[in-house]
Amino acid sequence: MAKKYHVSATVNGDPVEFLCSGQETMLDVLRDRLELTGAKEGCGSGDCGACSVTVDGRLICSCLMLGVEAEGTSIETVEGMADGDQLTPLQRIFLEEEALQCGICTPGVLVAAKALLAKNPDPDETTIRYWLAGNLCRCTGYDKIVRAVQKAAAEMRA
Amino acid sequence: MSQLRYEAPGSVDEAVALLASDSDAKVLAGGTDLIVQMRSGLRKLGLVVDVKKIDELMSVSSDGGAWTIGAAVSGAEMNENAALKKDWPGVVEAVDLIGSTQVQGRASAGGNLCNASPAADSVPAMVAAGATAVIAGPNGRREVPVEQVPVSPGKTSLATGEMVVAIKMPAKPARNGEAYLRMIPRTEMDIAIVGAGVSLTLDDGGTCTAAKVALGAVAPTVVIVDDAAKALIGTKVDDAALEKMAAACSAACKPIDDKRGTIEYRTKVAGVMARRAALIALERARSN
Numbered sequence: 001m002a003k004k005y006h007v008s009a010t011v012n013g014d015p016v017e018f019l020c021s022g023q024e025t026m027l028d029v030l031r032d033r034l035e036l037t038g039a040k041e042g043c044g045s046g047d048c049g050a051c052s053v054t055v056d057g058r059l060i061c062s063c064l065m066l067g068v069e070a071e072g073t074s075i076e077t078v079e080g081m082a083d084g085d086q087l088t089p090l091q092r093i094f095l096e097e098e099a100l101q102c103g104i105c106t107p108g109v110l111v112a113a114k115a116l117l118a119k120n121p122d123p124d125e126t127t128i129r130y131w132l133a134g135n136l137c138r139c140t141g142y143d144k145i146v147r148a149v150q151k152a153a154a155e156m157r158a
Numbered sequence: 159m160s161q162l163r164y165e166a167p168g169s170v171d172e173a174v175a176l177l178a179s180d181s182d183a184k185v186l187a188g189g190t191d192l193i194v195q196m197r198s199g200l201r202k203l204g205l206v207v208d209v210k211k212i213d214e215l216m217s218v219s220s221d222g223g224a225w226t227i228g229a230a231v232s233g234a235e236m237n238e239n240a241a242l243k244k245d246w247p248g249v250v251e252a253v254d255l256i257g258s259t260q261v262q263g264r265a266s267a268g269g270n271l272c273n274a275s276p277a278a279d280s281v282p283a284m285v286a287a288g289a290t291a292v293i294a295g296p297n298g299r300r301e302v303p304v305e306q307v308p309v310s311p312g313k314t315s316l317a318t319g320e321m322v323v324a325i326k327m328p329a330k331p332a333r334n335g336e337a338y339l340r341m342i343p344r345t346e347m348d349i350a351i352v353g354a355g356v357s358l359t360l361d362d363g364g365t366c367t368a369a370k371v372a373l374g375a376v377a378p379t380v381v382i383v384d385d386a387a388k389a390l391i392g393t394k395v396d397d398a399a400l401e402k403m404a405a406a407c408s409a410a411c412k413p414i415d416d417k418r419g420t421i422e423y424r425t426k427v428a429g430v431m432a433r434r435a436a437l438i439a440l441e442r443a444r445s446n
């Protein structure tokens with residue numbers, strides 16, 4: 001029998017416990033064990049950012065973290081953003097500004113943009129583009145994404 | 159199917175004991191190299207020793223001006239340390255070049271060094287700045303210049319049971335400036351085809367009294383170009399000196415030829431990058 005690790009963590013504010021094997025990634029744990037399928041696997045190698053989550057406030061690729069490493073940490077995913085049907089300004093403005101098409105990259109982009117705005121409420125375009133350089137989008141083009149982040153930042157500052 | 163065994167010890171001694179118990183054991187810092195390699199089947203699964211629960215590997219401190227940077231401290235955290243960045247901007251900027259914001263959240267200088275890639279961005283910067291690596295193992299501790307850690311692509315001089323505990327930066331000399339620049343085919347998220355770290359120290363009159371030039375991605379390991387340093391020492395770092403330094407850098411290259419950069423291109427660009435890095439280092443030295 002393969003060894004399983006018992007892990008306790010906090011995900012989107014809720015305590016969770018899960019069993020996982022040593023090589024399972026945090027992304028696999030989120031999607032397959034915790035049924036949080038917001039984070040996506042685009043590449044599995046740290047290049048696309050579709051799997052972005054924050055761990056203890058730090059933005060990371062969940063495909064490059066082992067599930068066992070989650071012990072004692074607090075993880076935030078896209079599912080933790082909206083309050084029921086009440087979207088955050090960032091989410092609502094992404095819809096209004098049509099900053100997505102297929103939507104595969106969107107959970108990662110939202111998590112990354114939220115982390116940026118928490119650190120810097122008024123980022124300029126260059127800052128946003130560098131911050132989001134690890135979030136690839138094959139559909140929208142980045143202009144709409146950048147504009148949506150700027151517009152959300154302005155509304156959130158108001 | 160083989161299984162990955164995971165341990166997260168709370169002390170260096172426990173980590174060393176675990177590493178010594180299994181010759182295939184690997185240290186896990188940020189995992190931005192190791193997990194990619196495991197997932198692509200490049201590394202067989204065995205024991206992984208997560209060192210991020212060890213305080214010493216996760217803290218940054220300064221003592222009388224000299225810095226001790228825990229080997230597993232993330233790039234993001236180094237970049238947020240204003241005092242460290244003020245003393246050694248070239249090293250911090252080099253670490254900051256590693257990957258995206260997400261990769262920065264986990265990637266460490268210790269991992270960048272121990273992964274032993276010829277193109278590792280932080281390594282030429284640390285070498286130029288005179289950084290050392292504190293290594294712990296079954297026979298105690300030793301400290302070596304960082305350039306002695308990587309020995310060939312993917313291989314280090316660490317013996318079984320050894321790990322890097324911290325990177326040490328010396329106290330910042332007066333009127334010293336350092337910088338690191340790399341050439342990549344894109345503007346972000348790419349691997350260096352040349353990296354150049356330059357550190358130089360001036361006297362009161364603006365004459366260069368000490369210099370160190372290190373190149374990445376132009377040979378199997380980082381190259382220290384003594385002739386480039388000699389070209390700067392004793393000069394005011396004027397155009398003639400920079401020209402000579404750039405030529406020495408190009409002459410020291412033994413690069414590979416691949417789709418990302420030909421031998422000719424890498425050789426030429428090594429001189430260009432070193433020259434630009436030297437000019438930034440000079441500016442910084444003048445204002446220190």
Ligand SMILES: Cc1cc2nc3c(=O)[nH]c(=O)nc-3n(C[C@H](O)[C@H](O)[C@H](O)COP(=O)(O)OP(=O)(O)OC[C@H]3O[C@@H](n4cnc5c(N)ncnc54)[C@H](O)[C@@H]3O)c2cc1C
Nearest residue numbers: 046185187188189190191192257266269270272278279322
């Ligand atoms: C998308 C992406 C982009 C990247 N871009 C760059 C780039 O631009 N420039 C660049 O240089 N690199 C880049 N990298 C590679 C990688 O992020 C860096 O090399 C990083 O610094 C590795 O650090 P880590 O903490 O994640 O190391 P890990 O993956 O945890 O470890 C790397 C290796 O070092 C060993 N190791 C780690 N810490 C220690 C220690 N304390 N003692 C002994 N052995 C140790 C591990 O066992 C492993 O073999 C990129 C990676 C990704 C995924």
Ligand code: FES
Nearest residue numbers: 042043044049063
């Ligand atoms: S799936 Fe993690 S970065 Fe692409």
Ligand code: FES
Nearest residue numbers: 101105137138139
């Ligand atoms: S909307 Fe399709 S990848 Fe971004």
